[in-house]
Amino acid sequence: MLPAAEEAVYFDGVSARRQEVMVEPSPDGRALRFGREVWAVDRLRRIEGEGLVLALLTGEGDELPHDPARLVLDEGPLAAWVRGAAPALERRDLRRGTWGKIAGRVALAGGALALILFVFLPRISDMLADQMPLEQEVAFGDAVVGQVKSWLGGDGVAVCSAPAGLAALEKMERRLTEGQGLTYDIELSVMDHEMLNAFAAPGGRIVILRGLLDEAETAEEVAGVLAHEIGHVEARDPVRLAFRSAGSAGILALVLGDVTGGTVIGLLGDHLMSASYTREAEAAADAFAFDLLVRTGIGTEGLAEFFERIEGMGGDLPEILSTHPASGNRAEAARSAGGDAAEPVLTTAEWQALRGICGKG
Amino acid sequence: MDHAGELKVTYRGDPAKLFPLALGTGVLGVITLGIYRFWAKARIRRHVWSKVQVGEDGFEFTGTGLEMFLGFLMAVVALAVYLAVVQLILFAVGIRFVFDPQNEMEEIAQGISIALSFLAVLPLMLFAAYRSRRYKLARTRFRGIRLAMENAAGGYMLRGLLYLLLTVATLGLLWPLMTFRLEAYMTERTWYGSARFRQGGRWQGLYSAYFHVLVGIGMLVLSAVFGAVAEEWMAGLLGVMGMIWGMVGLVIYRVRAFAYLMAHKEMDGGLGFRAEPRAGSVVWLYIKGVFIVGLLGGIASAVIFAPLGTLMVGIEDASELMMMEIAVVGVLSYLLVLTVFGALTLVFINQPILGHFVGSVTVTGAQALEAVRQRVSDRGADAEGLADALDMGGAF
Numbered sequence: 001m002l003p004a005a006e007e008a009v010y011f012d013g014v015s016a017r018r019q020e021v022m023v024e025p026s027p028d029g030r031a032l033r034f035g036r037e038v039w040a041v042d043r044l045r046r047i048e049g050e051g052l053v054l055a056l057l058t059g060e061g062d063e064l065p066h067d068p069a070r071l072v073l074d075e076g077p078l079a080a081w082v083r084g085a086a087p088a089l090e091r092r093d094l095r096r097g098t099w100g101k102i103a104g105r106v107a108l109a110g111g112a113l114a115l116i117l118f119v120f121l122p123r124i125s126d127m128l129a130d131q132m133p134l135e136q137e138v139a140f141g142d143a144v145v146g147q148v149k150s151w152l153g154g155d156g157v158a159v160c161s162a163p164a165g166l167a168a169l170e171k172m173e174r175r176l177t178e179g180q181g182l183t184y185d186i187e188l189s190v191m192d193h194e195m196l197n198a199f200a201a202p203g204g205r206i207v208i209l210r211g212l213l214d215e216a217e218t219a220e221e222v223a224g225v226l227a228h229e230i231g232h233v234e235a236r237d238p239v240r241l242a243f244r245s246a247g248s249a250g251i252l253a254l255v256l257g258d259v260t261g262g263t264v265i266g267l268l269g270d271h272l273m274s275a276s277y278t279r280e281a282e283a284a285a286d287a288f289a290f291d292l293l294v295r296t297g298i299g300t301e302g303l304a305e306f307f308e309r310i311e312g313m314g315g316d317l318p319e320i321l322s323t324h325p326a327s328g329n330r331a332e333a334a335r336s337a338g339g340d341a342a343e344p345v346l347t348t349a350e351w352q353a354l355r356g357i358c359g360k361g
Numbered sequence: 362m363d364h365a366g367e368l369k370v371t372y373r374g375d376p377a378k379l380f381p382l383a384l385g386t387g388v389l390g391v392i393t394l395g396i397y398r399f400w401a402k403a404r405i406r407r408h409v410w411s412k413v414q415v416g417e418d419g420f421e422f423t424g425t426g427l428e429m430f431l432g433f434l435m436a437v438v439a440l441a442v443y444l445a446v447v448q449l450i451l452f453a454v455g456i457r458f459v460f461d462p463q464n465e466m467e468e469i470a471q472g473i474s475i476a477l478s479f480l481a482v483l484p485l486m487l488f489a490a491y492r493s494r495r496y497k498l499a500r501t502r503f504r505g506i507r508l509a510m511e512n513a514a515g516g517y518m519l520r521g522l523l524y525l526l527l528t529v530a531t532l533g534l535l536w537p538l539m540t541f542r543l544e545a546y547m548t549e550r551t552w553y554g555s556a557r558f559r560q561g562g563r564w565q566g567l568y569s570a571y572f573h574v575l576v577g578i579g580m581l582v583l584s585a586v587f588g589a590v591a592e593e594w595m596a597g598l599l600g601v602m603g604m605i606w607g608m609v610g611l612v613i614y615r616v617r618a619f620a621y622l623m624a625h626k627e628m629d630g631g632l633g634f635r636a637e638p639r640a641g642s643v644v645w646l647y648i649k650g651v652f653i654v655g656l657l658g659g660i661a662s663a664v665i666f667a668p669l670g671t672l673m674v675g676i677e678d679a680s681e682l683m684m685m686e687i688a689v690v691g692v693l694s695y696l697l698v699l700t701v702f703g704a705l706t707l708v709f710i711n712q713p714i715l716g717h718f719v720g721s722v723t724v725t726g727a728q729a730l731e732a733v734r735q736r737v738s739d740r741g742a743d744a745e746g747l748a749d750a751l752d753m754g755g756a757f
Contacts, residue, residue: 009417011505016554016733018418018504049411049419050373062738063500064423070505072418094427102431109434116441 003077013068044086052079065093125243141203152193160190165357168350192358198225200232202239213355219346220302231288237281290337297342304334368416368724372716376708383704391696400426424500487521488514499739509739511550533578537567544622555734562625570617577607616640630729638721650710661701665694
């Protein structure tokens with residue numbers, strides 16, 4: 001029943017000498033015997049190699065809990081018997097305390113990364129963003145807008161340019177910016193995309209997506225959203241965010257082993273769109289918007305209505321709503337900021353022209 | 362010729378065994394967002410190491426995915442701090458030039474800032490190269506005896522930077538000096554059990570291997586000269602020829618330098634090597650491999666992307682949920698195709714070339730092995746986390 005003794009090669013783990021040994025199972029079938037060694041079958045572990053390479057489980061060991069000695073059997077009756085008789089031949093043993101070690105290291109690395117991502121990086125990026133000269137920021141903004149453009153549609157979406165619409169847009173821009181003492185030279189544009197969104201890029205670039213014009217019911221609503229975005233621009237939020245995502249995307253790519261490459265650039269555009277400005281930044285932009293709307297006589301009612309209507313919609317939230325779970329409060333806040341409309345932003349005809357700026361409908 | 366004490370080194374890899382392993386571990390890597398890649402690497406190394414045989418005896422890789430993962434966690438923190446700071450500063454300084462170079466000066470500045478961001482990682486890459494080799498050796502066993510490399514990555518990094526500078530300053534003329542000295546630095550710190558390795562030979566000995574690269578460099582220099590005196594077609598022709606000549610020369614150099622350096626290594630007790638790899642075979646294996654990978658990979662892509670194609674029909678009036686599903690399927694298909702190509706490359710390009718190099722080696726004076734004793738295990742080898750984080754582990 002037990003297989004006969006066979007020749008095998010033994011490395012004793014002490015010297016590199018190759019030793020020819022005769023290996024036989026012990027009479028009770030619970031061990032392998034050769035030379036002066038007795039290897040218990042239940043402690044045998046298979047090592048990857050030609051033939052059947054065996055190691056013996058020990059409590060000590062080094063990187064593996066194995067004794068350094070190796071026994072190499074040819075594929076034959078004895079090897080076949082060992083495969084059947086050894087219960088844990090293929091087990092990959094873990095030393096006690098391994099899970100604790102893993103948890104400790106993961107926590108440590110996670111904590112350090114979090115510290116870098118959420119404390120260190122924001123500080124540095126804010127510092128660097130504040131020191132960035134204006135003309136550099138404008139060049140950067142143009143690049144980001146270009147990036148977003150190609151991100152929105154495969155070969156880039158059209159920038160809308162119906163003349164009457166542009167004129168209406170310009171009128172709205174003047175109403176919001178003229179005489180307000182803004183640091184930035186705001187530059188508005190509309191892109192032909194169905195997404196309901198508007199976002200601010202570095203350098204005073206503000207982009208409205210057509211979906212927003214389709215959804216808004218009055219020019220005052222659009223003006224309200226723009227006032228909010230101008231708030232971001234004046235606070236330099238987009239530059240900070242860009243710096244932050246450049247840093248964190250790099251780290252993310254590092255951690256994930258960057259399967260496809262080029263995560264960094266791709267994320268940048270995405271970040272601005274679905275934006276994750278901090279709550280404080282959003283609140284500050286709101287406050288700025290309310291103030292601006294009151295001062296320009298546009299009134300906050302449009303923005304309040306916009307908040308209320310959008311809140312009921314599901315799906316992807318535009319940036320303006322993203323970090324504010326409760327838009328209802330914002331609508332109230334907008335109303336209580338007061339300021340009745342002194343004079344409409346656009347005439348009905350101009351509003352229709354603005355909605356048709358992409359040459360549709 | 363006396364062949365006593367000689368052992369032939371062979372590689373017994375089998376595509377039919379390696380491919381399922383590479384593909385399976387690759388798919389697991391995608392599913393686990395890349396976490397499994399450490400275990401994948403360990404499994405593939407265990408397989409490949411065991412197929413390298415000296416005489417009758419195989420190598421063994423004892424590294425584990427877990428320790429590589431833990432090493433990576435440590436490395437990534439250090440690296441994240443370093444890179445985040447360096448990259449952000451460069452980003453801030455270089456941003457204007459990168460996006461909108463106004464004039465020639467700024468175009469130069471753009472180039473410099475991109476080069477700087479590479480240079481910032483260079484010391485780390487050298488450091489990691491040494492640590493990675495050290496880890497691999499520390500986790501390699503032959504006849505039950507451990508290999509090891511001393512802890513000296515810092516010295517390697519400094520020397521690497523110095524020789525790199527010399528090489529660049531001499532337009533590549535001193536490359537063999539760098540190759541030789543860096544390899545010698547590692548070899549002299551390599552141990553098999555109680556026996557130490559030495560690197561013999563001289564760095565000038567590499568110049569016959571380097572000949573074709575020199576020809577290529579010469580052509581490029583001539584091309585620059587012609588360019589300066591406005592012989593543009595001549596400059597262009599020489600430039601292209603120099604590039605091609607230099608590239609082929611580089612392959613020849615790597616193969617012959619391997620042979621030279623290997624043949625001049627010696628272990629305590631008089632164990633040595635002979636190596637006869639052939640540049641022609643390496644190039645042929647590469648071309649053949651690219652062809653096979655292209656063919657099989659093409660078929661696999663077609664099979665994987667075909668269902669996606671049928672989904673795309675009628676995407677115009679699909680619901681938003683459908684669109685999302687299609688997008689997810691698309692991304693997964695893409696990652697799957699990448700994985701298939703990765704596995705094919707490993708099996709049909711990397712493995713045959715490795716096999717050729719390994720198979721070209723013969724061990725001489727093998728009786729020296731009898732005297733080798735075990736050494737204690739090296740727990741300081743940091744599981745090459747840094748090398749993995751910098752994506753420079755190489756194929757195996």
